[in-house]
Amino acid sequence: MIKVGILGYGNLGKGIECAITQNPDMELKAVFTRRNPESVAIRTEGVPVLGTEKLSEMTEEIDVLVLCGGSATDLPQQTPEYAKYFNVVDSFDTHAKIPEHFAAVDKAAKESGKTAVISVGWDPGMFSLNRLYANAILPEGRDYTFWGKGVSQGHSDAIRRVEGVKNGKQYTIPVEAALEAVRNGENPDLTTRQKHLRECFVVPKEGADLAKIEAEIKGMPNYFADYDTTVHFITEEELERDHSGIPHGGFVLRSGVTGMSKENKHLIEYRLKLDSNPEFTASVIAAYVRAACRMNKEGMTGCKTVFDIPPAYLCAQSGEELRKYFL
């Protein structure tokens, strides 16, 4: 049994808790929180919720610690810190800062002889893997990534900061015509506007100026101004009823050519359609928890990403079984 600890019990931490129930070779050992542990009720019976100060006492009881904090401030500090004592997996997703995060985590994990897997999830994660495989196979081609349909937390937050807005949710939606052009091998050059639509569901405060809200959202630089944005005004009840999920997904495509005269076209497409972004991310992490545990046992220490890990290490089955059922 792989003994798993969870640090941080937000949406992702809850997702890890779920994922562990679906992996019979894993067991949740403890949930750690910076909040008052007594205020945190988890759903797995008999598993303690502990303050982070207890982590130092649990180093022998946990095989892999999953770090469920945010990429902005939590993980840059937590992952190198806890890699000193635990095998860890995180979902660090600030693409531009991955090199420095990797370096810090690698140093800590090499010194401690632990295995740390960073940036696990679907993007970065499964989407990254698919970009890499597709580029390795088709050296001459073009990459496209589309996100959605799905809820963007950052854009939903931006809507909620607009004056007169009580609540709101934003969906990122790929433009179907752009996807089709890529699938047809047209290798289009796509502007930001041509790739994604933004659809907003907004609950206004009583008496708010709806036209003003709509104009302010649509004109918001970086977030909405470069997109075709639609704004729907709805009630709090409708928002709760129709938009309380956290779906997401997207498409990674590579279109390339082969042949002595580059005469043959090929398309590689990877698509995710997810009812729950955090639960899917957690499910990917669970597979890499297994890999981290096995790699550490085999002496493969330091910082790793999805690129460094043999696919078989994600699975509980033997090599023989994997070849029989999946090859």
Place this chain on the structure above:
Amino acid sequence: MIKVGILGYGNLGKGIECAITQNPDMELKAVFTRRNPESVAIRTEGVPVLGTEKLSEMTEEIDVLVLCGGSATDLPQQTPEYAKYFNVVDSFDTHAKIPEHFAAVDKAAKESGKTAVISVGWDPGMFSLNRLYANAILPEGRDYTFWGKGVSQGHSDAIRRVEGVKNGKQYTIPVEAALEAVRNGENPDLTTRQKHLRECFVVPKEGADLAKIEAEIKGMPNYFADYDTTVHFITEEELERDHSGIPHGGFVLRSGVTGMSKENKHLIEYRLKLDSNPEFTASVIAAYVRAACRMNKEGMTGCKTVFDIPPAYLCAQSGEELRKYFL
């Protein structure tokens, strides 16, 4: 530079030759053939075509030998034999016999200290990888594989054996409604007939009984009887003009659930759309040639499959570059 040898100059061998031109870190060293070498004209200038008896003299000059023979009789003999002297990659695709092939190749490669990668291509190969990743991520779910639209060599051969048939080609086509049902998370139970259509383009001999040909094709056990099959009679010129390509592709899907009450559905879909089946297979092999070479240098010997190979090993770029551009 990775020095590559090709054994067998059919469609796949020609594809490898093309792929090498697209990978600047690879160089074609020689093509080996069981035919009279003088009868084989290759397209890369300055590269010799040699008889297979010359292989034993070339062990120092070739980093990886790509075995381009057939799975029925060539590879079961060739891969274990040449793994004694070379790092090798093959595309062995008789799924049921992979365990015994693996065992024979593993024994030879371990004894010689070489690295042998078997069953490389898209199915087995990229499709297998996607089945494995998707199963690791979503332990509770269902797998679906659809093939096509593409030319099936075996079914085309079967058509050509029918009395009164001069020439013919068969396309395997996924049933769109079945694909949509899977994408919608309906987890359908699909019969053979519900998954794929078979479309035949047949050039009849002069004076042949067309109704009899059509009936014989449609009723052929194993090949066509279990499918909805359409038969089109065309001329040799039309066959040549419209059906001389070797396109293929398909879809690997896994539909699964997460959540404490399994309330959230997820779909993972991988799709290939290929103008040239052999050239794409060859492009996958080229990436694994690079991996075989690197693994051997690092002492990772014996038989490997796509499941055993860290994705980064497929790429010429450094880990740093891969993280920067693809993660």
